[in-house]
Amino acid sequence: MKRELGISIYPDHSVIEEDKVYLKKAADLGYTRLFMSMLEVVDGKDKVREKFQDIIMYARDLGYEVILDIAPSVFGELGISYDDLSFFAELGADGIRLDEGFDGNKESQLTYNPQNLAIELNMSNNVAYLDNILSYEANRPFLYGCHNFYPQRGTALPYDFFIECSQRFKNQGLKTAAFVTASGGNQGPWDVNDGLPTLEMHRDLPIALQATHLFATGLIDVVIIGNGYASDEELAELAAVDRYKLKLNCDVLPTVNQVEKDILSESGHFRRGDITDQVIRSTQVRVKYHDVANPEHNHQQEFKRGDVVIGNDSFGKYKNELHIVLQPHKDDRKNLVGSIPENELFLLDFIKPWSKFELKQP
Structure with a gap:
């Protein structure tokens, strides 16, 4: 599976014009995945459409695959049913990430949504969650995995646990993702931001070294910068990482x-x-x-x-x-x-x- 780089933006905490500048810089360097948080949505459908649709379509025009991070509260806030994901397709998204799970059968059904949105699962739990979903004959090409990030210092995943969680998804041939953190980035979903890595051991390492490590494990296909905005230097350093050979x-x-x-x-x-x-x-x-x-x-x-x-x-x-x-x-x-x-x-x-x-x- 080809390996990719991605960035994150937080429209509820940023200025769209600045997001667009950041998106263009990263796209010019070869970044192709965009993680966009919708965890903080409180404004209703019309406001969400106004805020998100423009930036999503701009990202799509630059070649990004756009995944929206969704919590159950977002569905309630927007008056949306899990049985109808058309609103997210109308926004221009390529997929949604389920921050929390259901019973396995529901996730399996979601992978057959008529809008062909990818359904991305939380990878940061070492339980038989994925096996349960697959037992309900999920539509595998539309099923992704993505680890969490951890804004609070000392709370990100230990390495051995990360490996065990990741192997569950990689052994099934699914596309996998994890987060690295930019040293100067101060944007995230919450008011605490000690960096946004998946692995605690990465929190104070150079961004290129974080990504080199994730790719070297052979278990991660997409490395995403969790916080915004990475500096121009960090964007370039990460873009220069060899995704396939250890340097x-x-x-x-x-x-x-x-x-x-x-x-x-x-x-x-x-x-x-x-x-x-x-x-x-x-x-x-x-x-x-x-x-x-x-x-x-x-x-x-x-x-x-x-x-x-x-x-x-x-x-x-x-x-x-x-x-x-x-x-x-x-x-x-x-x-x-x-x-x-x-x-x-x-x-x-x-x-x-x-x-x-x-x-x-x-």
């Missing part, structure tokens, strides 16, 4: 030589299939650079987790093989050439046998 930053030592620079810059690194616990081995570079000399330097210290080393001339047939260190060790046949930043070390766990990866040099 790690590497702080390179000034002592590296030309062959080591060339090896570090290779785009075809992959972890050898018969793995070891001590290092991640990229072995094909030693074949490509077999005849190129690589004198010893920075080779007598103990290497630590995240260090990037390359075999030197004393390493025989393993000269110019690249390793990323997983366990501390000493080996003077390897030159230290750089290191993975501390806040990215957890990503090493996602380089599995045969995983492709690149090293980015700031």
